[in-house]
Amino acid sequence: MQHILINRQEILKLYRPIKAQAHKGTQGHALVIGGSYGKIGSIILASKASLRSGCGLVTAFIPKCGYTSVQTSFPEAMVITDKMEEYISKIEFDITPNAIAIGMGMGQHEATQKAFWEFLKNNDKPLLIDADGINILSKNKELFDFVPEQAILTPHKKELQRLIGDWNSEEEKIERTAELTESKKWVIVIKGAPTQIISNKAIYTNSTGNQALATAGSGDTLSGIIVGLLAQGYKPEEAAILGVYIHGLTADIGSKSLGYHAFIASDSIENLGKAFLSLDEKL
Ligand SMILES: NC(=O)C1=CN([C@@H]2O[C@H](COP(=O)(O)OP(=O)(O)OC[C@H]3O[C@@H](n4cnc5c(N)ncnc54)[C@H](OP(=O)(O)O)[C@@H]3O)[C@@H](O)[C@H]2O)[C@@H](O)CC1
Numbered sequence: 001m002q003h004i005l006i007n008r009q010e011i012l013k014l015y016r017p018i019k020a021q022a023h024k025g026t027q028g029h030a031l032v033i034g035g036s037y038g039k040i041g042s043i044i045l046a047s048k049a050s051l052r053s054g055c056g057l058v059t060a061f062i063p064k065c066g067y068t069s070v071q072t073s074f075p076e077a078m079v080i081t082d083k084m085e086e087y088i089s090k091i092e093f094d095i096t097p098n099a100i101a102i103g104m105g106m107g108q109h110e111a112t113q114k115a116f117w118e119f120l121k122n123n124d125k126p127l128l129i130d131a132d133g134i135n136i137l138s139k140n141k142e143l144f145d146f147v148p149e150q151a152i153l154t155p156h157k158k159e160l161q162r163l164i165g166d167w168n169s170e171e172e173k174i175e176r177t178a179e180l181t182e183s184k185k186w187v188i189v190i191k192g193a194p195t196q197i198i199s200n201k202a203i204y205t206n207s208t209g210n211q212a213l214a215t216a217g218s219g220d221t222l223s224g225i226i227v228g229l230l231a232q233g234y235k236p237e238e239a240a241i242l243g244v245y246i247h248g249l250t251a252d253i254g255s256k257s258l259g260y261h262a263f264i265a266s267d268s269i270e271n272l273g274k275a276f277l278s279l280d281e282k283l
């Protein structure tokens with residue numbers, strides 16, 4: 001397996017500045033599906049992060065109870081609600097997104113599991129699966145066949161354990177994850193310190209980020225950044241690599257003034273501008 005360090009030099013090979021002639025229609029439309037009663041914040045973070053990563057439009061698909069909070073905290077987002085108040089029961093929409101992220105804060109209600117299954121069967125858009133999307137997959141391994149090639153999965157340690165079972169060593173963890181990515185042709189982002197991405201017989205290790213990210217919603221924010229890049233046309237592997245690098249940079253930049261204690265996931269989103277700007281700087 002090839003080992004690659006994700007550093008500035010690697011990132012500049014794939015980062016594309018936004019063209020002067022761009023408009024919101026050319027910048028891509030991300031759809032963020034998830035949330036449940038008490039966990040709508042995860043969708044606010046993810047959808048806001050996707051828009052702050054350059055995509056032109058974002059729609060949040062959430063249960064009804066989240067409608068007012070998403071619309072008031074984040075007027076740039078469009079919202080579609082499920083017919084159920086507190087959880088997702090049927091994923092139906094009449095928009096044509098360029099990429100979809102699903103699972104953050106979604107919960108695992110019986111009806112949500114069924115809706116996720118139906119969604120997977122019908123979806124043909126570039127896809128990122130996080131949090132409860134991964135947990136539902138882990139409980140229903142027969143669903144693996146409906147997850148398309150090139151899907152991005154973003155498990156943290158516990159979610160990865162649910163997905164592939166426990167491991168006895170770091171080597172075994174990487175080997176088993178690599179076997180899964182190879183057989184399904186998925187891109188798996190193993191979140192941690194550092195985050196590693198396994199895709200197409202290579203393992204990419206991120207060089208940015210710090211303990212400021214050890215805070216609620218950091219992963220939801222990362223999912224938003226990656227789906228925002230996917231919607232702009234970055235290939236899944238590129239979106240994952242650029243996404244984790246930029247996400248880490250937000251913490252490296254933000255923690256300089258906030259420190260590690262006070263930094264929260266919203267500060268990642270606030271610092272996305274500086275993180276992207278730093279890629280345009282001539283060093
Ligand atoms: N504001 C909102 O709406 C928010 C909504 N959220 C949503 O909540 C849902 C539940 O998600 P979740 O990740 O909190 O629960 P779960 O999968 O049981 O994992 C927790 C356990 O995993 C471990 N662990 C995690 N990271 C690790 C690491 N890097 N390295 C090592 N271990 C690590 C750790 O286990 P421990 O090590 O303590 O045994 C931890 O206790 C999900 O839908 C999510 O999107 C959250 O995003 C918060 C903000």
Ligand SMILES: Nc1ncnc2c1ncn2[C@@H]1O[C@H](COP(=O)(O)OP(=O)(O)O)[C@@H](O)[C@H]1O
Pocket residue numbers: 131156191192193194195209210211212213214215216217218219220221222
């Ligand atoms: N000590 C750390 N150093 C670097 N990155 C970290 C650290 N702790 C957490 N992170 C990052 O924060 C994110 C946490 O994701 P996750 O556990 O899914 O959060 P949540 O579900 O609360 O949104 C991951 O991207 C992880 O790599």
Ligand SMILES: [Mg+2]
Pocket residue numbers: 130131156219220
């Ligand atoms: Mg998470």
